[in-house]
Amino acid sequence: MTADPRLSVNQATIKYADLGTALRVTADAGVSSIGLWREPVNEVGLDTAIRMLADSGLRFSSHCRGGFFTVPEGPARRASIDDNRRAIDETAALAAAGAEGSAAVLVLVVGGLPEGSRDLVGARSGVHDALAELAPHARDAGVTLAIEPLHPMYASDRAVVSTLGQALDLAADFDAAVVGAAVDTFHIWWDPDVLSQIARAGKEGRIATYQVCDWKTPLPADVLLSRHYPGDGVIDFGPLTRAVLDAGYEGDIEVEIFNADIWAADPAEVVARTAASFGAAVSPHLG
Amino acid sequence: MTADPRLSVNQATIKYADLGTALRVTADAGVSSIGLWREPVNEVGLDTAIRMLADSGLRFSSHCRGGFFTVPEGPARRASIDDNRRAIDETAALAAAGAEGSAAVLVLVVGGLPEGSRDLVGARSGVHDALAELAPHARDAGVTLAIEPLHPMYASDRAVVSTLGQALDLAADFDAAVVGAAVDTFHIWWDPDVLSQIARAGKEGRIATYQVCDWKTPLPADVLLSRHYPGDGVIDFGPLTRAVLDAGYEGDIEVEIFNADIWAADPAEVVARTAASFGAAVSPHLG
Numbered sequence: 001m002t003a004d005p006r007l008s009v010n011q012a013t014i015k016y017a018d019l020g021t022a023l024r025v026t027a028d029a030g031v032s033s034i035g036l037w038r039e040p041v042n043e044v045g046l047d048t049a050i051r052m053l054a055d056s057g058l059r060f061s062s063h064c065r066g067g068f069f070t071v072p073e074g075p076a077r078r079a080s081i082d083d084n085r086r087a088i089d090e091t092a093a094l095a096a097a098g099a100e101g102s103a104a105v106l107v108l109v110v111g112g113l114p115e116g117s118r119d120l121v122g123a124r125s126g127v128h129d130a131l132a133e134l135a136p137h138a139r140d141a142g143v144t145l146a147i148e149p150l151h152p153m154y155a156s157d158r159a160v161v162s163t164l165g166q167a168l169d170l171a172a173d174f175d176a177a178v179v180g181a182a183v184d185t186f187h188i189w190w191d192p193d194v195l196s197q198i199a200r201a202g203k204e205g206r207i208a209t210y211q212v213c214d215w216k217t218p219l220p221a222d223v224l225l226s227r228h229y230p231g232d233g234v235i236d237f238g239p240l241t242r243a244v245l246d247a248g249y250e251g252d253i254e255v256e257i258f259n260a261d262i263w264a265a266d267p268a269e270v271v272a273r274t275a276a277s278f279g280a281a282v283s284p285h286l287g
Numbered sequence: 288m289t290a291d292p293r294l295s296v297n298q299a300t301i302k303y304a305d306l307g308t309a310l311r312v313t314a315d316a317g318v319s320s321i322g323l324w325r326e327p328v329n330e331v332g333l334d335t336a337i338r339m340l341a342d343s344g345l346r347f348s349s350h351c352r353g354g355f356f357t358v359p360e361g362p363a364r365r366a367s368i369d370d371n372r373r374a375i376d377e378t379a380a381l382a383a384a385g386a387e388g389s390a391a392v393l394v395l396v397v398g399g400l401p402e403g404s405r406d407l408v409g410a411r412s413g414v415h416d417a418l419a420e421l422a423p424h425a426r427d428a429g430v431t432l433a434i435e436p437l438h439p440m441y442a443s444d445r446a447v448v449s450t451l452g453q454a455l456d457l458a459a460d461f462d463a464a465v466v467g468a469a470v471d472t473f474h475i476w477w478d479p480d481v482l483s484q485i486a487r488a489g490k491e492g493r494i495a496t497y498q499v500c501d502w503k504t505p506l507p508a509d510v511l512l513s514r515h516y517p518g519d520g521v522i523d524f525g526p527l528t529r530a531v532l533d534a535g536y537e538g539d540i541e542v543e544i545f546n547a548d549i550w551a552a553d554p555a556e557v558v559a560r561t562a563a564s565f566g567a568a569v570s571p572h573l574g
Contacts, residue, residue, distance in 0.1 A: 118523040120477070153440040155477035156521045157504045166479040190407070190442035192453040217444045221508040234443045236405040 003275035004283045008033035008061035010211065010256035011040060013274060014267040019044050021267055023056040029271040033059035033101075033252040035209075036094060038087060046090055050097040060098030061252035062105040062146065062182075062209045063091040069130035070111035070123040070160060081130060084108075085137050092141040103251055104143045105208045107182050109150065112157040123160045128170055131179055139178045146208035147171055148182035151190075153223055164188050164197040171206055180208030183244055184256070186215055186227050189235045195243050202247020210244045211254045212237060212282055220260070227257045229273060231281035241285040253282065290562035291570045295320035295348035297498065297543035298327060300561060301554035306331050308554055310343040316558040320346035320388075320539040322496075323381060325374060333377055337384040347385030348539040349392040349433065349469075349496045350378040356417035357398035357410040357447060368417060372424050379428040390538055391430045392495045394469050396437065399444040410447045415457055418466055426465045433495035434458055435469035438477075440510055451475050451484040458493055467495030470531055471543070473502055473514050476522045482530045489534020497531045498541040499524060499569055507547070514544045516560060518568035528572040540569065 009026045011017070011034060017025065019040040026034045034056075041049040041063075053060060066087040071077045087106055095104035110127045113120065131145065138145050147167040150159035161167050167181040181201055188194050201207045214233030219226045230237055241253075255274045262270055296313045298304070298321060304312065306327040313321045321343075328336040328350075340347060353374040358364045374393055382391035397414045400407065418432065425432050434454040437446035448454050454468040468488055475481050488494045501520030506513045517524055528540075542561045549557055 113521055118521050120523065124479070151439060152477040153438065153506065153510070156502060162477050163479060169479075190439040190449050192411070192450060192456075215443060219440065219510055223440070223506055223510065234400050234405050236407065 002030040003032070004279055004286070005032060006253050006286060007031055007275060007278045008035050008059070008252035008254040009271055009274055010035035010062070010064065010254040011037045012064065013255055013257045013262065014270050015263045017267040019049055019052060023052055023058060025268040025271045027056050027058055028268065029275050031271060031275055032099070033061045035062040035064060035254045035256065036060065037064045038090065041090060041094070046093060050093055053094060054097045057099055059100070059252060060094045060102040061254055062103060062107050063087065063094060065107045065109050066145070067108035068111040069127045071114055072126070081133055084130070084134055088134065088138050088141050088143045091143045101252075103209070104141070105146050106138070106143055107146045107148050107209065109148055110159050110161050112155065112160060120155075120160055124170075127161065128173070131170065131174060135174050135178050139175065144177060144208045145179050146182040147179065148184060149187055151187045163191055163193070164201060165193055168197065168201055168204060168206060172204075176205035180206040182209045182211060183207055184211040185235050185237065185240050186213045189215060189240065195239060198240070198243040198247050202249065207244060207247055207249040209251065209254060210249055211256045212241075212278070213255060213257045222260075225258045225260050227259050229257065229262075229277040230255065231277050237281050238285045241282055245287065253278075289317040290319070291566055291573070292319060293540050293573060294318055294562060294565045295322050295346070295539035295541045296558055296561055297322035297349070297351065297541040298324045299351065300542055300544045300549065301557050302550045304554040306336055306339060310339055310345060312555040312558045314343050314345055315555065316562050318558060318562055319386070320348045322349040322351060322541045322543065323347065324351045325377065328377060328381070333380060337380055340381060341384045344386055346387070346539060347381045347389040348541055349390060349394050350374065350381060352394045352396050353432065354395035355398040356414045358401055359413070368420055371417070371421055375421065375425050375428050375430045378430045382430075388539075390496070391428070392433050393425070393430055394433045394435050394496065396435055397446050397448050399442065399447060407442075407447055411457075414448065415460070418457065418461060422461050422465050426462065431464060431495045432466045433469040434466065435471060436474055438474045450478055450480070451488060452480055455484065455488055455491060455493060459491075463492035467493040469496045469498060470494055471498040472522050472524065472527050473500050476502060476527065482526060485527070485530040485534050489536065494531060494534055494536040496538065496541060497536055498543045499528075499565070500542060500544045509547075512545045512547050514546055516544065516564035517542065518564050524568050525572045528569055532574065540565075
């Protein structure tokens with residue numbers, strides 16, 4: 001089997017597959033790259049994960065995920081910063097173990113409002129402080145932190161960064177090699193400024209990863225699981241993908257889907273379907 | 288009973304009350320203003336509604352709702368434009384029948400992507416075209432069309448206008464007396480640019496109505512019904528309300544809540560609770 005050479009399967013798309021299964025079904029489907037998640041990596045241990053990734057021959061396109069920076073100063077925040085340092089180290093090690101063209105990118109979901117808080121501005125400033133604290137470690141490790149703006153429906157409980165423009169404003173104080181942004185179609189397709197902000201992200205050298213999946217209504221009861229195969233919803237992948245390419249992005253393109261039905265399906269079938277939907281909805285725009 | 292003199296109960300908050308009940312429970316609670324919906328008005332007929340409103344002694348703060356402009360040219364679009372003309376006429380007549388200080392404001396929910404379409408840019412341009420077609424009629428009737436940016440989670444199926452800035456950009460080609468924007472905390476609280484865009488809206492004279500209700504997670508299965516009493520969620524009404532006031536808005540402030548539990552409750556109790564929650568969460572910021 002073959003798949004688009006720029007496609008990467010993000011492991012969240014086959015959430016219930018362990019690392020070994022995820023690597024195997026991805027490679028078997030002719031996909032050449034994978035984005036990993038920390039939990040399945042840590043389940044086998046980093047050293048084993050590194051060997052397994054190297055043996056798979058796959059590129060490593062990103063590590064998911066760091067972040068959750070919005071808790072107020074105290075033990076919980078210290079634990080979060082320490083955990084992000086470990087995530088940075090994991091990212092560097094996995095990128096070194098992946099095939100040529102792997103990317104040392106750690107995706108950050110920055111966190112929502114702290115429990116009981118209504119202080120959105122304060123929470124955002126907590127994200128900036130955490131980036132400042134982590135940036136030297138990331139630079140030393142050669143890892144790019146990718147701030148992921150999440151759809152505004154997650155602003156209160158998952159990410160107080162909701163637009164690409166806002167992510168770029170946050171990143172602006174840091175080297176582009178150290179702090180960039182994740183461009184995920186699902187989260188930003190609705191933004192009237194999306195194309196100009198993608199162009200800006202390119203100009204500023206900050207597109208750390210490009211992720212695709214689709215938006216469709218009605219949303220399921222758990223809105224976290226409302227992501228679909230490219231082409232199954234209303235997102236127009238042409239303009240977004242061309243904008244990302246025109247902005248100079250040359251890396252892998254991940255499909256990351258949270259969807260209970262897809263998670264319940266056989267992972268090999270899911271990867272095959274991922275490759276097919278990517279081929280139909282995204283590949284035609286890769287010129 | 289007394290309630291904040293600037294409070295207006297939007298009829299959607301007591302969705303299952305007919306017009307007579309809505310007017311009665313609102314006035315009985317000491318609330319001095321009401322925002323009406325077209326369906327209950329048309330249920331009794333406009334002439335009767337006008338008499339009932341006048342008899343109630345209440346101000347009329349807005350009419351909900353026009354819009355749904357994104358269907359492609361053809362009979363459905365013509366029917367939508369005609370219906371919006373009728374909505375404009377109803378708005379003018381009701382504003383004239385309400386107590387002194389009534390506002391001739393028609394709230395517009397602009398519509399989502401047409402069935403089968405992924406053309407967000409085209410849908411937005413259809414909104415602009417509809418405004419251009421309706422503006423002369425609105426001007427003649429003395430009615431302000433209030434473009435309501437809806438939360439981005441409704442971008443595909445209800446409103447392709449998602450931010451206040453985008454609403455103001457759309458309005459910019461028209462007289463401020465004819466096309467303004469609805470500022471609704473629920474829809475725009477998450478926007479990193481919300482305060483600057485409220486200031487801009489004021490400077491441009493475009494705040495046609497200010498509506499408040501709260502955001503809380505988890506969202507219910509039907510995300511349309513995820514609105515809460517002010518104070519029951521995470522929105523910080525202080526900065527938003529002060530920004531609206533600083534921007535020069537002097538009109539009524541509506542509480543508009545879509546919530547199955549609130550709809551199932553006794554309308555008199557809902558209005559009392561609305562007045563109390565407004566008094567606690569919003570009134571302190573009205574200086």
